[in-house]
Amino acid sequence: MSRAYLSVDKQMMTKHTYSPKASEILDVAENHMRKGGFDAVSFRDLAGAVGVKSASVHYHFPQKTDLGQAVVARYRGRVLESLGDADDVSGTTVERLERLLTIYRTALTDADSVCLCNMLGAEAQYLPEDVAAEVDMFFKSVLSWTVKALSSAESQQNAEEWASYLLSSLQGAMVLSVATNDHNHYHNTEKLIRQSVQAVFR
Amino acid sequence: MSRAYLSVDKQMMTKHTYSPKASEILDVAENHMRKGGFDAVSFRDLAGAVGVKSASVHYHFPQKTDLGQAVVARYRGRVLESLGDADDVSGTTVERLERLLTIYRTALTDADSVCLCNMLGAEAQYLPEDVAAEVDMFFKSVLSWTVKALSSAESQQNAEEWASYLLSSLQGAMVLSVATNDHNHYHNTEKLIRQSVQAVFR
DNA sequence: GTTTATATATCTATCGATAGGTAGATAAAT
């Protein structure tokens, strides 16, 4: 069994500061949010899914903004943890990038839905400010990691530009895959990303 | 003033089969849907925006599914019309591709929101079947156009793979641009797409 | 040890607001 990176996987959430029930709520909320966006999750549905009443969900997350913030923050933390340190890696740029590709691939395959922050990022102007800020932070963090991962000494290429390009491709490929119900769009993009990076960086 | 392709622009919707009021409703629905998804538009809000009561919106679009279908179908038609015939173009592949880039660029710039079908495609599993089918058709149509646009006689590259890759990049770049409130992600991706295509196709 | 207090986690019941949707009247245009 493959590890779930972007996807919810209780086994890898060891250092959660949330109670078991709160974590369970976040799990359901995250999966549902990835498929339908922020407004697609309701306190009642969450409550039903974890076997409590909606008022009890409000106990753990008083406002819906708190819930959204928690979902995105935990998601970001999990992704960054899976990515690890971008600096301390030996190996080629392409090898380094495989970690990023695996994370996104597993996220798509496991849940058959786009990246949480893709879904929420698209509706950023429609989100509570706090939640939008968490989403913004996700992209800035992952972009920063990717820039580092691409910054090999030999290359004179602009790592920032390529990081933005690569992340865009991966995010968009997930959307195409879900929208057309054909994951080949993702796998194909993965392949061409490898080619491009191999050609440009070394 | 630039022409709005993906964006709503009444001037270019000459052959609509909708009444003026219905078109107005579709305009508002489309813009709102791009920012918040399918559930973000309500009959009451639409009614208020166009100066009628919600029951009158139901007159034009009995069910919300009808509204969603109409919005996406019109959007797709407008984009395909703007793209024109991919075959009859003289010029380089890159030049041919500029039309696609301009459409997406203008869409992002004019409305500061992602492509309608990016927003809806991400939540495809959450949409009414009819609406999801329209979204699927959008991507298949634009992909088909792009494949043709890339299929120059001299090139031996796989046009289908590259079409999927390019569209993914553009879609994802819009998401990053909106989510981080930094359109440079889009413009940067545009630039690197040009480079990549120029290197691979001729 | 027993009592007192506080925190945790849930419940029932309800609120006002809003969602999509419908029935039937009205007014204008053809």
Added chain:
DNA sequence: ATTTATCTACCTATCGATAGATATATAAAC
């Protein structure tokens, strides 16, 4: 007269959120 387009008025269902009660567990005070 019929069609087109709108209205008023209403329905049921669900939304996020709150009030107030309850059971349990831990912790502190006596």
